[in-house]
Amino acid sequence: MADLPPIRETIARHGLSASKALGQNFLLDEQLLGRIAAIPGKLDGKAVLEIGPGPGGLTRALLRAGARVTAIEMDRRCLPALAELSEAFPGQLTAIQGDAMKLDHGEIMRGEPFAVLSNLPYNVGTALFVKWLSGENWPPQWTSLTLMFQREVAERIAAKPGTNAYGRLAVLANWRAEASMAMKVHRSAFTPPPKVMSAIVHVTPGEAPEGVSARTLERLTEAAFGQRRKMLRQSLKGVPGALDALARVGIDETRRAETVSVGEYIALARMLR
Numbered sequence: 001m002a003d004l005p006p007i008r009e010t011i012a013r014h015g016l017s018a019s020k021a022l023g024q025n026f027l028l029d030e031q032l033l034g035r036i037a038a039i040p041g042k043l044d045g046k047a048v049l050e051i052g053p054g055p056g057g058l059t060r061a062l063l064r065a066g067a068r069v070t071a072i073e074m075d076r077r078c079l080p081a082l083a084e085l086s087e088a089f090p091g092q093l094t095a096i097q098g099d100a101m102k103l104d105h106g107e108i109m110r111g112e113p114f115a116v117l118s119n120l121p122y123n124v125g126t127a128l129f130v131k132w133l134s135g136e137n138w139p140p141q142w143t144s145l146t147l148m149f150q151r152e153v154a155e156r157i158a159a160k161p162g163t164n165a166y167g168r169l170a171v172l173a174n175w176r177a178e179a180s181m182a183m184k185v186h187r188s189a190f191t192p193p194p195k196v197m198s199a200i201v202h203v204t205p206g207e208a209p210e211g212v213s214a215r216t217l218e219r220l221t222e223a224a225f226g227q228r229r230k231m232l233r234q235s236l237k238g239v240p241g242a243l244d245a246l247a248r249v250g251i252d253e254t255r256r257a258e259t260v261s262v263g264e265y266i267a268l269a270r271m272l273r
């Protein structure tokens with residue numbers, strides 16, 4: 001195993017002061033990083049896509065676990081530190097400079113299945129999460145997503161019906177995948193510490209229910225949760241066929257969006273096919 005200087009030293013040597021504009025809050029505790037890298041299970045020999053490696057704290061942990069890592073980083077300043085890691089773990093790391101929002105991940109991973117790990121700025125993380133979970137093609141090329149979020153967003157992703165946190169993100173994350181809260185991370189674990197607490201969500205793809213279009217389900221939840229305090233007969237009025245579907249599935253139209261289970265949304269979307 002490669003002998004590396006502490007990550008704090010790498011940051012200092014390459015002058016990687018955290019950029020606010022790029023949402024940089026670095027994790028330096030190698031034990032914590034090792035625990036994060038262990039969340040997806042055994043990575044030995046597996047392909048991993050890491051987004052936003054920064055100076056490479058989590059990257060090291062992934063490389064030590066034996067993963068073959070492709071890392072996409074926006075900040076050019078981090079490339080020399082990543083090149084050092086690449087030298088220390090020959091043949092295991094490919095670093096790409098670019099915006100992960102604009103790149104085709106499937107193509108970068110050359111069609112091979114891959115696990116995703118990432119500690120991203122929260123706005124980018126949520127946008128990528130929605131992108132990975134959307135679309136008609138299923139199962140996806142990724143085998144799992146292990147993603148750091150602002151704690152509140154992580155709670156919304158893993159939320160159960162009947163709670164305030166339950167909404168579009170929970171339905172999106174759970175109708176053909178399983179999402180769970182894997183680890184809470186205190187703000188003091190980051191340098192510099194962000195204002196909010198964080199948490200890591202782990203998602204694995206499941207089977208897509210027959211006869212349900214992702215687009216239709218999305219339109220339904222958009223309308224229902226767009227007016228979450230209103231009764232379904234009001235909030236779903238603008239979705240053609242939705243009120244009829246409620247009756248056919250046997251969902252009382254006086255209920256509100258947050259009481260409808262993922263299974264019930266699936267049944268409604270199937271009726272609207």
Ligand SMILES: C[S@@+](CC[C@H](N)C(=O)[O-])C[C@H]1O[C@@H](n2cnc3c(N)ncnc32)[C@H](O)[C@@H]1O
Nearest residue numbers: 022024025026027052053054074075099100119
């Ligand atoms: C919160 S830092 C985390 C760094 C490192 N993974 C860690 O845990 O210490 C987020 C990283 O994502 C990078 N980043 C921000 N937006 C990006 C984007 N659109 N594509 C790729 N990387 C991005 C930032 O430059 C930064 O290095």
